[in-house]
Amino acid sequence: xxxxxxxxxxxxxxxxxxxxxxxxxxxxxxxxxxxxxxxxxxxxxxxxxxxxxxxxxxxxxxxxxxxxxxxxxxxxxxxxxxxxxxxxxxxxxxxxxxxxxxxxxxxxxxxxxxxxxxxxxxxxxxxxxxxxxxxxxxxxxxxxxxxxxxxxxxxxxxxxxxxxxxxxxxxxxxxxxxxxxxxxxxxxxxxxxxxxxxxxxxxxxxxxxxxxxxxxxxxxxxxxxxxxxxxxxxxxxxxxxxxxxxxxxxxxxxxxxxxxxxxxxxxxxxxxxxxxxxxxxxxxxxxxxxxxxxxxxxxxxxxxxxxxxxxxxxxxxxxxxxxxx
Amino acid sequence: xxxxxxxxxxxxxxxxxxxxxxxxxxxxxxxxxxxxxxxxxxxxxxxxxxxxxxxxxxxxxxxxxxxxxxxxxxxxxxxxxxxxxxxxxxxxxxxxxxxxxxxxxxxxxxxxxxxxxxxxx
Numbered sequence: 001x002x003x004x005x006x007x008x009x010x011x012x013x014x015x016x017x018x019x020x021x022x023x024x025x026x027x028x029x030x031x032x033x034x035x036x037x038x039x040x041x042x043x044x045x046x047x048x049x050x051x052x053x054x055x056x057x058x059x060x061x062x063x064x065x066x067x068x069x070x071x072x073x074x075x076x077x078x079x080x081x082x083x084x085x086x087x088x089x090x091x092x093x094x095x096x097x098x099x100x101x102x103x104x105x106x107x108x109x110x111x112x113x114x115x116x117x118x119x120x121x122x123x124x125x126x127x128x129x130x131x132x133x134x135x136x137x138x139x140x141x142x143x144x145x146x147x148x149x150x151x152x153x154x155x156x157x158x159x160x161x162x163x164x165x166x167x168x169x170x171x172x173x174x175x176x177x178x179x180x181x182x183x184x185x186x187x188x189x190x191x192x193x194x195x196x197x198x199x200x201x202x203x204x205x206x207x208x209x210x211x212x213x214x215x216x217x218x219x220x221x222x223x224x225x226x227x228x229x230x231x232x233x234x235x236x237x238x239x240x241x242x243x244x245x246x247x248x249x250x251x252x253x254x255x256x257x258x259x260x261x262x263x264x265x266x267x268x269x270x271x272x273x274x275x276x277x278x279x280x281x282x283x284x285x286x287x288x289x290x291x292x293x294x295x296x297x298x299x300x301x302x303x304x305x306x307x308x309x310x311x312x313x314x315x316x317x318x319x320x321x322x323x324x325x
Numbered sequence: 326x327x328x329x330x331x332x333x334x335x336x337x338x339x340x341x342x343x344x345x346x347x348x349x350x351x352x353x354x355x356x357x358x359x360x361x362x363x364x365x366x367x368x369x370x371x372x373x374x375x376x377x378x379x380x381x382x383x384x385x386x387x388x389x390x391x392x393x394x395x396x397x398x399x400x401x402x403x404x405x406x407x408x409x410x411x412x413x414x415x416x417x418x419x420x421x422x423x424x425x426x427x428x429x430x431x432x433x434x435x436x437x438x439x440x441x442x443x444x445x446x
Contacts, residue, residue: 026327149346152345153345156345192379196382196386214365214387214388218365218386221362221383225358225379266443278375279379279380280358282358284357284363288362
């Protein structure tokens with residue numbers, strides 16, 4: 001148990017308690033409730049209610065007329081009807097109809113929890129802003145949401161603990177060197193960004209700081225999109241990762257850039273309208289790469305190809321300060 | 326600002342719910358993915374009219390936890406599938422980009438502030 005708390009404390013501000021706190025204080029009833037609940041009409045017989053409760057394995061349900069909530073019928077009301085042998089009488093004779101305790105879709109779960117405690121009831125119909133029935137909430141719904149949140153936080157913390165706390169900590173050798181290679185196809189927008197996402201994941205897995213991983217991912221993503229948009233037949237991305245520096249190279253066999261200086265001007269682009277419609281070709285790709293790297297160089301020759309080299313220094317700070325963001 | 330508050334403000338629809346409760350501190354509205362990548366801040370909401378999977382990729386690179394699509398443009402299945410895989414929330418606003426941004430600004434969400442001039446050739 002002690003270990004678990006240690007895990008949670010790793011997560012700092014985003015820890016388990018703050019997640020649970022947030023859930024209770026800030027999450028709205030609408031997110032936890034069961035929407036579109038089963039309902040009965042006030043004219044249905046208690047015998048029909050008995051069948052509904054039995055078949056659906058529920059212990060009560062709202063009674064509605066059109067969109068309007070008129071009452072709640074529970075197992076207790078059914079027992080009452082059974083005892084007095086009135087199963088053929090309508091629901092409206094047995095249901096609770098005045099001083100109905102309800103929850104509102106937009107109120108915090110906390111408020112609903114308080115009402116459950118002060119009234120001792122087991123379920124509340126949930127109304128929207130216009131007093132229409134939109135769901136039902138039980139104590140169980142709240143407990144379940146809490147447990148799910150805790151489970152999520154716990155696995156997040158576990159993943160964090162599995163991650164090395166120092167860059168390359170898990171791999172020890174005299175000269176460690178990790179090479180990742182990806183082929184990027186021309187025009188393959190559907191898979192565009194896959195290589196960059198994989199490089200980012202790999203960096204995080206070997207203990208890179210989120211900031212370093214983000215810098216590398218953004219620069220690589222821009223280069224990857226360039227291979228998809230501007231090349232004759234795509235190209236390759238290859239990342240050479242070392243404990244103190246990372247080199248990512250994007251290379252293609254054509255067509256080559258006629259004027260490299262021009263290509264690096266903010267806003268300059270040769271992209272087609274179709275590419276622009278997809279959100280690219282704003283002429284900021286190389287500018288963005290430059291911003292994210294510690295050093296970058298472009299070599300290109302028309303008819304031969306293009307090679308972009310992107311250097312990232314792994315600062316001692318970035319190498320040390322990993323894990324918790 | 327929570328995603329529920331955002332949805333309430335723009336009378337929007339949740340398409341892919343986030344794996345955890347999400348709070349965004351800033352927003353960036355753009356259809357140009359390089360611009361988004363240029364201005365990234367953690368916990369940023371991405372407001373865009375671009376519904377292809379690249380919007381999700383961009384959000385992932387930028388560590389943006391949620392995307393709000395504008396103009397009621399429902400994203401294709403490929404975008405939804407990638408968002409689920411990446412754990413990025415997707416929402417839909419029935420308003421245009423301008424109206425959506427205005428409504429959210431009034432509701433208290435802020436952008437990235439003033440930027441310096443970038444001269445073009």
